[in-house]
Amino acid sequence: MKTAFLYAGQGSQHKGMGEDLYRDFDEFREVYDKAGVSFDLKKMCFEDPDGELNQTKYTQPCMVAFAAGVTAILDKNGIKPDYLAGLSLGEYSALHAAGVWDAETAVRLAAFRGEAMTKAAEGVDAGMTAVMGLSEEELQKCVDKAEPEGVVSICNDNCPGQIVIGGEKKAVDKAAELAKESGAKRCMPLNVSGPFHTKFMSPAGDKLREYFKDIEFSDEKIPVVFNVKGSERAADETVQELLEKQVQSGVKMTQTIEYLLDNGVRSFVEIGPGKALTGFVKRTAKAMNVDDIECTTLETSDEIKSFLAGNHLAE
Structure with a gap:
């Protein structure tokens, strides 16, 4: 049975996310301790004292740090998927898991993306x-x-x-x-702070294109299904181009899940916080008359410990 890791996007963040994982897993703790952001990442995620976690410029690096921390736990235990995908911001976490960037770079990119999107949304009702x-x-x-x-x-x-x-x-x-x-x-x-994935985000795409010039991109070690295509990238396409387009274009999550199902994926692991993607998978599979899927959500320490105890994906 083939497996896909799906990474959650912006919107499922909440106060306290990752606190139990930081306590229980060294690999998760290392990601948070090394994250080079301009604010207190742990305080923002665990306490959110000023109610700022829902602001895009903070949400995005926090979500990617959380995802990278969970990925580090799974990697340490030899657990690898056959495919990777993410919803919007979650695509950055998927690319990190594919080996395109290390965790620090992924968090830094998410912070830049969040700032760029915030500025692009200014003045728009x-x-x-x-x-x-x-x-x-x-x-x-x-x-x-x-x-x-x-x-x-x-x-x-x-x-x-x-x-x-x-x-x-x-x-x-x-x-x-x-x-x-x-x-x-x-x-x-929806309670959002900007017109995301519309043409208003074109300035953010421009800024990302310039920023990417100073970032090293490695080839994907695990296939990634991209938002703007609903499939893997072609040989003449670059990750940079697809990410620039992604921020200002529609997210094809239905097509992404259909692609995974068509390619034999039946086990889906949602790396949270949240369970939204699991719902999307179940509805898409039902529409395709696929009834032999398994869905797992990984957000809490107990969920991850239970998953590791099964260890059915370990190499």
Whole structure:
């Protein structure tokens, strides 16, 4: 049975994340202690005293540090997947796990990305809404009709029946209204600080392109399924190009999971915090009539200890 590690994206962060892992695992502790960020990483993750963890510029390095710490634990125990993928920010954690960067570089890149996205969002009255129950084609028609109100586009295709739209709030609200009229079961506004994965993030893409010039990228040692493609990269594509495009383009998570299922993956390990990706996998597998999948979530110390005790993926 083939296995994929899936890394969570921004939105599942919470106060206290990683505190038990820092206490119980040397490998996790080393990642946090070496993270070269401009703020107290442990205090932000474990205590969040000023309520700043949800700010993008802090969320992103915290999430990648958490993921890198869990990856270090699994690696120490000889546990490797056949494929890697992540949701948006989680793609940086997947690339770290693939050997493209070390943990310190991955955290530093996430911090830069978070700052760049924060600046790109300044001055935009932004909105993002999850739409349930419409196909991409049906929702795109609503988005097209709402464009006179401003910029709006599909920014996350999470799983069958759940697609996120984003852009200028007025246009997003109009598209959501039209989606309800077209039969959407639910439209849920998301608490976000910017129009992520839309063309407003183009300046962030430009900054990442320049920043990447000073970063060493190694080849992937484990196949990575990329957000902007829903597949592995082609020989004439670079990781840098795909990441630059990713920040300002829609995330194809449904297609990513479909690709993994089509290539024989039946065991999915979500490296959190959170369980959102597990839900996406189950809904996608159901739509494809695949019923022999196994899903595991790794966030807490107890979950990881239980997983290690099974050790069925160890080399």
